[in-house]
Amino acid sequence: MADDTKFLHLFLLLSSSSFCFSSELDIQCLRSVKQSVIDSNGVLNSSWDFDNYDRSSYDWYICRFIGVDCWHPDEGRVLSLRLGNLGLEGLFPEGLKDCTSMSSLDLSNNNFSGPIPYDIAQQMPYLTYLDLSKNSFSGEIPQSIANLAYLNLLKLQHNELSGQIPERFSMLTRLTTFSVADNFLSGPIPTFAHDFSPLYFAGNRDLCGAPLDECPRSRRWRLIPIRLRRINDESSIGAAVGFVLGFVVAFYFHLFCCERLLPCVFRA
Template sequence: MSDDIKFVLSLLLLSSLMLFVASDDTECLRTLQKSLVDPRGELESTWNFSGNGFNGFICSFTGVNCWNPSDSTVRSLHLVSLGLQGQFPEGLQGCSMIEDLNLSGNSFSGPIPSDISWRLPYLRYLDLSHNSFSGQIPTNITEMTKLEFLNLSNNDFSGPIPSNISLLVPQLSSLDLSYNSFSGPIPVSITDMAYLKLKTLNLRHNKLNGEIPWQFCSLAHSVSFSVAENLFSGLVPSCFENFTASIFAGNRRLCGAPLGNCRLRRVNDETSIGAAVGFVVGFVLAFYFPHWFVFSTSLHSYIFRI
């Protein structure tokens, strides 16, 4: 077979493959649109599938960005603050080359699909913030090894942070789990991420408890983080004594620099408890033994009776 014929066959094969991918991506968006509730008609008015007479037409849809405007292969999908409702969109696995998904600022609910790593294997950026998603972080998410940015903040997620979270994403640079209801201790494995690419870690306003692991010191000078407004207790690791108090604020049982002095707080607590116990004991004694209570010798042993 001549080189010219091989070249022509290669072009035909490539063209067929591109058309196949483009067809899949068109069907991906069509399925996605059908799976959502669109009360404001944001997608209904701009995603017009009847105009598919030319390749690349879906690249002009609201929130859709393609790798190449002429081949209809979706690179990113930004459906931000459009009032969309429903569960995690169906059909996204058809957009096989998507690397950026932003669904923030809508009213999505329900869990993250347990097979998300299969649906979106090449995803680098995932933003589900400011919705009503719930449930736990699926363990399958640890297989999304290309993910660099994950924002699940301001939702209704609960349960523990996966203990193997360091396997979550070797390339992860930002992890935001703030303003949810995550509970349990901070996994020590999360500190392993400090030796990778992690730059931002936000655990603010959850129900996390236990002590701040001393291994967290490995994050001290390389990662911007917050554990404020949780249920942590005990002593802040000494490596954070020169950090701002706002990072740890709102944990009532947490103390030590840069928060208040633990000994002083303990003394105040004991004094308050002692005063309360003393008041109760005094009241009981006064009620049953009123003849014991003498206000002053100048009153000639005036007896206080209830």
């Protein structure tokens, strides 16, 4: 019985220390986000106050920040960040890797720019909801997003993204909402487990494949230069053969004429 009591006390001690560590990381996460973005409208500056707080109730205090949802008000573990339409600017926010329990991120309808982090899946591996739409994110779509195995929604429309949609996105079998409309994407659309409307891919340069128009067959396009090369090679060979034959004919014609003319010259 005494051993069981000691084990229970040890378990509670380990659980509480882990809980405190998790809360501190979430606090660090929100601090980094606030410091890394440009808050032109002062929304975060007025709500995310890390200075005036009661330490004993600090965990539930951060759950009252604008755009912050917690798993439970008494835990202080960030469940989601809903920062859409707040007039935020700058690069992709830093420190999100420290929100270790976050499953939803909404940065839509702001003025964020620059690339989406290539290791976004390593930073937030449990995301089920990712909305980066209506910003100015540029560069290619990170391949690592394909590793977000729990992702249900991915919105990237109305940005300045270029390159192709990663083929590995076909691995996102739980994805039920996906939009990349109005970017600068090109190439084939991967085969998804669910059917998406053509509107979710509209407004891109040279993007093709279902549900849009069929992509041109690459084999057909490759045959053209091959045929042209063969034609050029055959023309070169024909010209060379013609030159040689002409030279041989001219040479024998010259000898023939000389044999006919030489006796006439000596007689004269």
